[in-house]
Amino acid sequence: xxxxxxxQHLGKDVPAIxxxxxxxxxARAAGGRVQDALLLLGYAVSALIALGLLVRAVREGxxxxxxxxxxxxxxxxxxxxxQGPRLLYPILPELLLGFLVGAQALIRGAGWLGGRAGRASxxxxxxxxxxxxxxxxxxxxxxxxxxxxxxxxxxxxxxxxTSWLSANTERDAVIMSEAHEVDxxxxxxxxxxxxxxxxxxxxxxxxxxEHGPDYVLIAPEPPFAWVPDGAxxxxxxxxxxxxxxxxxxxxxxxxxxxxxxxxLLQVFKRTSSAPSLREQRAQRTSAKxxxxxxx
Numbered sequence: 001x002x003x004x005x006x007x008q009h010l011g012k013d014v015p016a017i018x019x020x021x022x023x024x025x026x027a028r029a030a031g032g033r034v035q036d037a038l039l040l041l042g043y044a045v046s047a048l049i050a051l052g053l054l055v056r057a058v059r060e061g062x063x064x065x066x067x068x069x070x071x072x073x074x075x076x077x078x079x080x081x082x083q084g085p086r087l088l089y090p091i092l093p094e095l096l097l098g099f100l101v102g103a104q105a106l107i108r109g110a111g112w113l114g115g116r117a118g119r120a121s122x123x124x125x126x127x128x129x130x131x132x133x134x135x136x137x138x139x140x141x142x143x144x145x146x147x148x149x150x151x152x153x154x155x156x157x158x159x160x161x162t163s164w165l166s167a168n169t170e171r172d173a174v175i176m177s178e179a180h181e182v183d184x185x186x187x188x189x190x191x192x193x194x195x196x197x198x199x200x201x202x203x204x205x206x207x208x209x210e211h212g213p214d215y216v217l218i219a220p221e222p223p224f225a226w227v228p229d230g231a232x233x234x235x236x237x238x239x240x241x242x243x244x245x246x247x248x249x250x251x252x253x254x255x256x257x258x259x260x261x262x263x264l265l266q267v268f269k270r271t272s273s274a275p276s277l278r279e280q281r282a283q284r285t286s287a288k289x290x291x292x293x294x295x
Contacts, residue, residue: 003196007039009077014049015042017085017092018099019140035236049095052102069094096137104130161219162187164258164267169215176213178238179222194241204244205253208270216254218242218266232264242266 019041056066069091076087088095107126162183165175169189177183180191195207208216218241220232234242245268248254258267 005077007196010046011039011042013085013088014095015045017088018045018049018096018137045099048102048106049098050102051105052098052100053094055101055105056098065094066098069098100130100134103133158182158222159186160263161222161265162189162217164260164265165189165215165217168258173214174212175215175217176208176211177217177219178235178241179219182222183217183219194237196237204241205248208248208253212270214270215257216241216245216268216270218245218264218268220264234264 015038053066053070056063060066072091073088104126107129161177161179162175165173165183166187166189169175171188173189175183175187175189175191176194177191178194180193183189184191192211192213195204218234218238220238221235245254249256249268252271254268255271256266257269258265260266
């Protein structure tokens with residue numbers, strides 16, 4: 001889970017609020033190499049922000065705004081596994097300032113490594129470069145703001161994700177899904193999260209065997225995910241999970257029991273002989289009841 005949060009938050013969410021184009025529809029639909037490059041860019045942006053916040057703390061003795069931003073980010077990083085930059089808007093000014101200060105410190109540091117002549121002009125070059133970077137970021141944000149973005153779907157779309165599961169599964173069934181917190185609230189079923197891929201069929205199979213869900217829900221990003229064209233779409237991780245589930249279905253390990261068609265909602269049921277979590281709990285309960293009272 002820590003690895004998943006690091007990839008999602010530091011590699012995707014924090015950079016997306018500084019460089020909006022990294023969260024565009026074209027970027028989401030890009031192939032694996034482009035996604036790898038964007039992830040590396042994301043880590044670089046997060047590193048610059050961390051450097052900038054550190055420089056501000058050293059120079060100014062940890063300003064209250066910097067302390068709040070660091071505490072807020074650490075708190076939501078530990079407590080909540082979110083997707084998208086929406087929870088970062090309260091500290092956007094501090095993150096943007098940290099990014100610019102970090103870039104300035106990096107340029108000055110490169111100038112100091114260039115010898116005496118470089119040290120003499122590094123401060124001025126850094127100031128001009130950061131001013132240009134700030135203008136470029138403002139222009140990029142303004143351009144992205146001109147995109148025609150339709151309204152978000154109503155919150156009722158959240159319950160539609162699990163309406164079939166709510167009507168057709170046992171009350172104690174365990175569901176594996178990507179937005180497992182949302183699906184837990186609206187389905188009334190216990191949920192577990194997806195594994196973080198890129199992984200093989202064998203890894204997905206082991207994850208299913210280890211965690212023992214009864215059903216796997218394949219669904220588009222939740223309605224609160226801001227999709228520019230408004231059309232439902234799978235995340236990259238969900239696409240990989242679906243591909244591996246279809247391979248397991250060919251081997252008879254799982255079976256597709258529901259397909260909504262255009263809504264992109266699919267449900268797979270485990271058909272392997274390995275007991276699910278629900279069955280494991282029932283077995284443990286039966287074993288305890290059958291054990292002698294003195295044991």
